Amino acid sequence: MKKLRAGILGATGTVGQRMIQLLEAHPWFEVSCVAASDNSAGKVYSQATRWMLDTEIPQAVSKMTVQACAPGLDCDLVLSGLPSNIAEETELQLAKAGMPVISNASSHRMKPDVPLLIPEINPDHLDAIESQKKRIGGRGFIVTNPNCSTIGLVFPMAALHRKFGLEALHVVTMQALSGAGYPGVPSLDIIDNVLPAIDMGGEDRKIETEPLKILGRWAGNQFQDVAIRMSALTHRVNVRDGHLEAVSVKLAKKASREEVEAAMRDFTSPIDELNLPSAPRPVMILESHAQRPQPRRDRDRGNGMAVVIGPVAPCGVLDYKFRLLSHNTIRGAAGAAILNAELLYKKGMIG
Numbered sequence: 228m229k230k231l232r233a234g235i236l237g238a239t240g241t242v243g244q245r246m247i248q249l250l251e252a253h254p255w256f257e258v259s260c261v262a263a264s265d266n267s268a269g270k271v272y273s274q275a276t277r278w279m280l281d282t283e284i285p286q287a288v289s290k291m292t293v294q295a296c297a298p299g300l301d302c303d304l305v306l307s308g309l310p311s312n313i314a315e316e317t318e319l320q321l322a323k324a325g326m327p328v329i330s331n332a333s334s335h336r337m338k339p340d341v342p343l344l345i346p347e348i349n350p351d352h353l354d355a356i357e358s359q360k361k362r363i364g365g366r367g368f369i370v371t372n373p374n375c376s377t378i379g380l381v382f383p384m385a386a387l388h389r390k391f392g393l394e395a396l397h398v399v400t401m402q403a404l405s406g407a408g409y410p411g412v413p414s415l416d417i418i419d420n421v422l423p424a425i426d427m428g429g430e431d432r433k434i435e436t437e438p439l440k441i442l443g444r445w446a447g448n449q450f451q452d453v454a455i456r457m458s459a460l461t462h463r464v465n466v467r468d469g470h471l472e473a474v475s476v477k478l479a480k481k482a483s484r485e486e487v488e489a490a491m492r493d494f495t496s497p498i499d500e501l502n503l504p505s506a507p508r509p510v511m512i513l514e515s516h517a518q519r520p521q522p523r524r525d526r527d528r529g530n531g532m533a534v535v536i537g538p539v540a541p542c543g544v545l546d547y548k549f550r551l552l553s554h555n556t557i558r559g560a561a562g563a564a565i566l567n568a569e570l571l572y573k574k575g576m577i578g
């Protein structure tokens with residue numbers, strides 16, 4: 228089959244590098260162009276980027292000339308790893324010029340007609356694209372993936388909400404350094420330290436609001452949030468990759484510990500039959516050992532696309548508590564965006 232040509236925005240950054248790595252052997256997509264800031268534009272990719280991954284830069288990409296992030300890129304879709312302040316206008320311009328934009332940035336996530344997509348959970352939210360296209364005026368559109376901690380959290384939320392109803396959730400995150408991009412957090416701030424309130428509390432608010440949109444519904448003209456009380460406290464910790472989260476939940480219906488674990492273990496998704504290349508099986512892995520999950524040991528499970536959940540225990544304040552882990556630059560960013568592109572392709576919405 229002829230592969231679709233993907234342009235990578237923010238190609239020199241942490242998420243951009245991951246997207247390039249994950250697309251190297253992708254069956255449906257290939258990287259056709261790379262774009263970044265004015266500092267990088269005009270340079271050969273291998274010289275413009277400070278490559279941080281353990282595999283080599285794919286040969287074809289390493290020789291590409293970095294371009295500006297503007298309409299006119301030679302591709303069928305763009306995958307964006309731009310900083311939010313840049314993504315806001317740049318992604319809109321590309322969509323207006325007719326390009327499907329699949330974004331990791333937060334700038335468009337909460338817009339009333341932009342899908343905040345997790346293919347296994349809310350593929351029906353793609354229905355919003357027709358309305359969005361009318362607003363933007365053309366064939367292009369924007370689809371986003373959630374914040375890197377939101378995405379891991381929403382899987383058990385979806386499973387529990389579906390089965391028992393979820394009334395309230397409290398989460399404390401321990402988030403890896405790669406989540407702050409490169410060069411990210413200064414070493415003297417994070418060695419021998421934990422930094423609370425990532426982004427001055429902005430990260431807390433993303434995790435408190437994004438799940439409500441994802442688990443909500445498209446009402447024909449805008450998304451309607453689900454009603455779950457949420458509280459989040461975020462922290463940056465001295466780990467390279469993998470966000471750990473400590474979660475407590477209050478259920479609407481009484482359930483035993485075994486039933487809560489089974490709801491997560493037996494979770495099925497509307498896209499199971501589509502066999503998307505990046506979709507992990509199973510998407511939630513339940514660990515029975517009290518000292519799992521751990522970032523170093525569990526972040527690469529399911530090729531970095533699975534969410535690993537520790538044993539469920541009774542909570543003295545809400546009903547149950549557990550820990551979960553997801554790979555922030557794969558499931559929480561690059562892999563999520565590629566999975567979104569795969570769903571769009573399978574549904575005939577790109578290409």
Ligand code: NAP
Nearest residue numbers: 237239240241242263264267308311332375406408409560
């Ligand atoms: P990063 O490492 O700082 O990379 C930023 C990229 O954007 C670089 O390629 C940079 O190019 C480019 N860029 C910066 N300013 C630009 C401009 N004015 N015009 C065009 N390109 C510009 O950041 P990151 O961690 O990859 O994050 C990228 C996006 O993904 C952010 O919106 C972030 O919130 C989101 N995200 C990140 C993660 C994660 O785990 N890191 C997870 C989920 C979502 P130069 O090299 O030329 O400066």
